[in-house]
Amino acid sequence: MNAEPVKKINMPYLLSYILAPAAITALCFFLGYTFFRDRGTGAVILFLVPPALSILWWIFGGKIIFKGKRKKLIKELERSGFLPNHTFDSDICTVIVDIEHGKIALIFFWNPFQNYVLPASRITKIWTDDGKTGMGPLTGSSRVSFLFTIDGIRIRANTFTSNKRWRMDSDYILTGISKADMMAEALTEAKERSV
Numbered sequence: 039m040n041a042e043p044v045k046k047i048n049m050p051y052l053l054s055y056i057l058a059p060a061a062i063t064a065l066c067f068f069l070g071y072t073f074f075r076d077r078g079t080g081a082v083i084l085f086l087v088p089p090a091l092s093i094l095w096w097i098f099g100g101k102i103i104f105k106g107k108r109k110k111l112i113k114e115l116e117r118s119g120f121l122p123n124h125t126f127d128s129d130i131c132t133v134i135v136d137i138e139h140g141k142i143a144l145i146f147f148w149n150p151f152q153n154y155v156l157p158a159s160r161i162t163k164i165w166t167d168d169g170k171t172g173m174g175p176l177t178g179s180s181r182v183s184f185l186f187t188i189d190g191i192r193i194r195a196n197t198f199t200s201n202k203r204w205r206m207d208s209d210y211i212l213t214g215i216s217k218a219d220m221m222a223e224a225l226t227e228a229k230e231r232s233v
Contacts, residue, residue, distance in 0.1 A: 040154045043189045046131070048149040055100060059092035100147060107150040108132050115143055120155065124224040126217070128183075128195040135224045140232030142225065144193070156188065159232035163187040164225045166218040167194075170206060178203035182214030184221045195221070 070084030108127070115122060115134065120143065124135040134143040135158075142161070144154040164186045169179035182198040198214025205211070 040156055044144065044154055044156070044191050044193070045149055045152065046146045046191065046193065048151065051151070052148050056096075059088075059095050063088040063092050100150075104145075104147050104150045107153075108145055111143065111145050111153045114153070115155070118155075124221060126184075126195055126197075126221050128197075129199070131193065131195055133193075133195050133221065133225075135221070135228050137224060137228045137231060140228050140230075142228060157232045158225065158228035160188050161186050161225060161229050162190075164222050164229070166215065166222050168206070168211070168215055168218075171203070178205050178208075179211050180204065182211060182218055184218040184225075186222075186225055197221070 066084040066088040070081045074081035074084065111132075112122070112125075112134070119139075120134075120141060121136045121138050122134045122143075123137045124133075126133045130147045132143075132145050136142070140158045142156055142158050144156070145152075165184070167181075167183050167185055169181040169183070170177060172178055180200045180203045181196055183194050183196045185192060185194045187193070197217040198210055200210065
């Protein structure tokens with residue numbers, strides 16, 4: 039069990055994730071311009087490869103790291119006797135609930151090197167957000183999520199997201215609400231059983 043407060047973002051990791059590829063690309067541009075003025079093969083490599091690798095890193099690097107750390111966390115939990123009754127993988131975090139022992143486990147996309155296994159009693163508030171906006175026939179939502187607060191930090195896990203707004207009676211929205219309600223109930227039950 040972790041005693042330290044929950045941190046959703048590891049700032050050095052976030053900054054290095056974003057800035058390191060950009061700095062390497064800038065350095066390669068500088069080297070290519072300085073040493074390969076004839077625009078030969080070396081210049082082409084320095085001008086094309088680092089930006090392409092940076093884009094690939096920004097698209098896939100974080101996802102690969104997050105998924106790998108999440109698999110490792112699940113294996114560690116299984117060995118420790120943690121019973122994962124409900125697991126929800128969101129794009130920014132994973133929430134694993136052990137109702138029987140009243141515990142939750144968390145891992146965040148922007149802090150993948152720190153796992154949190156906490157008593158559910160540290161949760162102070164649990165709710166579902168259907169994302170409803172608009173009035174009358176324009177009522178709809180583009181995001182449904184369940185939220186909870188631990189140590190004064192609000193954690194949101196999206197059960198449905200879209201780049202367009204859907205009607206509230208849409209199957210996408212209703213499924214998202216159903217998933218969010220199920221996870222909110224699981225967290226509430228774990229909190230009630232927590233010591």
